[in-house]
Amino acid sequence: MALDDSELIAQAQRGDVMAFEQLVYRYDKRVLSMAMAYVSDPEDAKDLYQEVFLRVYRALPKFEFRSQFSTWLYRIATNVCLTHRARQKQHAHASLDEEFDDENTNPHALSDVLASEATSDEHTLNTEIAMQVQKALNALSPQQRLVFTLRHYEGYKLKDIADMMECAEGTVKKYLFTATERMRERLKDAYQ
Amino acid sequence: MNHQRIREWLHLSLSDELSDQERHLVEDHLTRCERCRLELEQLKQLYGTLEGAGRPVPSEQLLWEARQGLRAVLRMERSRHSLWERVTRTISAWAGSLVSSRFPGYAVAAAGLALFAVGLYAGSRGVVPAVFRPQMAVQTVSDEGSDPLAAGDVEITNVQFLDADAKDGQIEFIFEAIRPVHIKGDINDPRIQKVLTYAIINEQNPGVRLRAVNAIKSSPPQSSDSEIKAALITALKTDDNPGVRNDAFAALQKYPFDEDIKNAFLYVLTHDTNAALRITAINVLQTVTGTQRRADQDIVNVLKSRVESDENTYIRTRARAVLEEIKQQ
Numbered sequence: 308m309a310l311d312d313s314e315l316i317a318q319a320q321r322g323d324v325m326a327f328e329q330l331v332y333r334y335d336k337r338v339l340s341m342a343m344a345y346v347s348d349p350e351d352a353k354d355l356y357q358e359v360f361l362r363v364y365r366a367l368p369k370f371e372f373r374s375q376f377s378t379w380l381y382r383i384a385t386n387v388c389l390t391h392r393a394r395q396k397q398h399a400h401a402s403l404d405e406e407f408d409d410e411n412t413n414p415h416a417l418s419d420v421l422a423s424e425a426t427s428d429e430h431t432l433n434t435e436i437a438m439q440v441q442k443a444l445n446a447l448s449p450q451q452r453l454v455f456t457l458r459h460y461e462g463y464k465l466k467d468i469a470d471m472m473e474c475a476e477g478t479v480k481k482y483l484f485t486a487t488e489r490m491r492e493r494l495k496d497a498y499q
Numbered sequence: 500m501n502h503q504r505i506r507e508w509l510h511l512s513l514s515d516e517l518s519d520q521e522r523h524l525v526e527d528h529l530t531r532c533e534r535c536r537l538e539l540e541q542l543k544q545l546y547g548t549l550e551g552a553g554r555p556v557p558s559e560q561l562l563w564e565a566r567q568g569l570r571a572v573l574r575m576e577r578s579r580h581s582l583w584e585r586v587t588r589t590i591s592a593w594a595g596s597l598v599s600s601r602f603p604g605y606a607v608a609a610a611g612l613a614l615f616a617v618g619l620y621a622g623s624r625g626v627v628p629a630v631f632r633p634q635m636a637v638q639t640v641s642d643e644g645s646d647p648l649a650a651g652d653v654e655i656t657n658v659q660f661l662d663a664d665a666k667d668g669q670i671e672f673i674f675e676a677i678r679p680v681h682i683k684g685d686i687n688d689p690r691i692q693k694v695l696t697y698a699i700i701n702e703q704n705p706g707v708r709l710r711a712v713n714a715i716k717s718s719p720p721q722s723s724d725s726e727i728k729a730a731l732i733t734a735l736k737t738d739d740n741p742g743v744r745n746d747a748f749a750a751l752q753k754y755p756f757d758e759d760i761k762n763a764f765l766y767v768l769t770h771d772t773n774a775a776l777r778i779t780a781i782n783v784l785q786t787v788t789g790t791q792r793r794a795d796q797d798i799v800n801v802l803k804s805r806v807e808s809d810e811n812t813y814i815r816t817r818a819r820a821v822l823e824e825i826k827q828q
Contacts, residue, residue, distance in 0.1 A: 324573075324577075324697070324700055324701055325696070325700060325726070325729060325730065325733070328700070328733065331566075331569070332566075335562070335565070335566065335569075336557065336562060339557045339561065339562055339565055340554060340555055340556060340557055343555040343557050343561075344554065344555045347555075349557075349561055352557070352561070352565075353561070353564060353565045353568055356565045356568075356569065357565070357568050357569050357572050360569050360573075361569075361572055361573070361576065364573060364576065365576075436548065436551060436552040437552040437553060437555070439552075440548075440549060440552040441555070458514060459549060459554075460554040460555070464516070465511075465514075465516050480507070480511065480516075483510065483511075483514070484506075484507050484510050487510050487542075487545070490545065490549075491541070491542070491545050494545065494548060494549075
């Protein structure tokens with residue numbers, strides 16, 4: 308029978324590496340998916356993924372079960388995403404709220420990573436829409452993109468997102484509102 | 500109630516994030532405001548489009564690459580921890596011996612200063628040792644038969660004071676006692692297997708991982724060694740060295756064919772970048788299907804996908820041939 312998270316965490320805290328791996332494999336697809344939505348480039352997404360789980364590995368011995376493991380993990384993932392973007396921005400000498408040029412995004416990246424489950428026609432259409440959505444996402448600020456990703460793709464409540472991002476719920480609402488408005492503007496051709 | 504506020508609430512209503520009172524206010528407003536009703540319809544269309552596009556799902560290949568990368572990073576992290584311990588021990592010993600020869604009274608302080616300097620340097624470079632540490636029972640030096648320092652070759656490291664105040668004559672601390680262990684024994688001994696499992700998953704050096712896998716491969720599997728089997732499956736799926744993956748595959752063939760092993764072999768056939776391993780997987784699965792009365796649908800599906808999309812012509816041909824064999828059974 309599969310062990311629950313608490314048992315795996317306890318074993319990992321005692322130094323059981325396989326327990327840690329099992330714990331990672333339980334959540335890593337969602338973390339990678341979140342990273343993909345956030346950075347779109349597969350290589351960047353892998354970097355984020357590794358950074359998240361390396362931080363989890365280092366911090367797990369201090370995990371005291373005060374929150375759900377998944378919430379704690381996403382808090383780390385959130386921090387890694389925001390720090391990653393901040394680092395990139397430092398290199399680019401640009402402001403956080405600047406719109407990204409569509410040409411800076413990688414239009415092939417999404418098709419490289421989307422799992423193919425639909426028929427070829429549906430797949431082409433879905434991929435096309437997905438690419439437009441990804442471009443619209445890339446045009447958001449890091450905070451807006453993160454809130455949008457966590458709400459729409461991961462299904463977290465705004466209260467939990469505020470907890471992960473360590474900011475007020477009102478701020479998260481504002482990010483979500485602005486993000487959705489900007490997505491709406493960019494995607495109006497796709498849905499109208 | 501202004502439109503801007505209502506517009507914000509319309510977004511939140513679609514995310515089910517409004518309180519009852521807010522929802523009633525929105526519903527009430529919508530009965531009277533054509534503009535906001537239109538706004539809500541447009542938002543619903545947007546949400547429909549987003550749902551249709553789906554969330555970005557990473558491909559299995561990308562996930563596999565990410566996991567391989569993570570394993571390499573974690574192995575490095577663990578070995579850095581060991582390196583950290585070696586460095587602190589060496590510097591501590593060096594500083595202590597250097598000063599004690601001339602100024603015995605300053606030996607401890609010098610060692611401490613040296614360690615402090617290393618700590619500062621490591622901190623500035625982000626070199627922080629991994630902190631997985633077994634939980635320990637408290638021992639007192641008077642405990643009979645439990646003296647962790649009884650063996651002469653023990654190295655003491657990572658001393659952390661819990662109570663350094665000796666006013667009451669007692670102090671308390673944690674340290675790690677490292678002692679080299681030389682073991683010779685039956686490969687089916689659980690203690691031996693524990694070390695082998697650790698080596699397969701954690702050793703930085705692929706040669707050591709390979710030798711650990713080979714040691715297991717050369718012995719008949721026991722029903723009780725599920726941890727070894729899990730370690731072999733992990734190595735087969737994620738080790739970045741094809742030689743280790745190849746030998747893990749061979750070792751797993753000695754186990755009774757079950758769902759875990761089937762899924763691991765299908766994973767190799769679908770995702771492994773090494774064509775020789777994918778061919779081995781087809782050959783093994785062909786043997787297995789030859790003994791089955793009814794075709795295994797998982798195997799059939801993966802073979803079909805290989806016929807359609809494997810980049811290697813030989814694998815596409817072999818997969819088609821095995822599918823034909825299955826049909827004729």
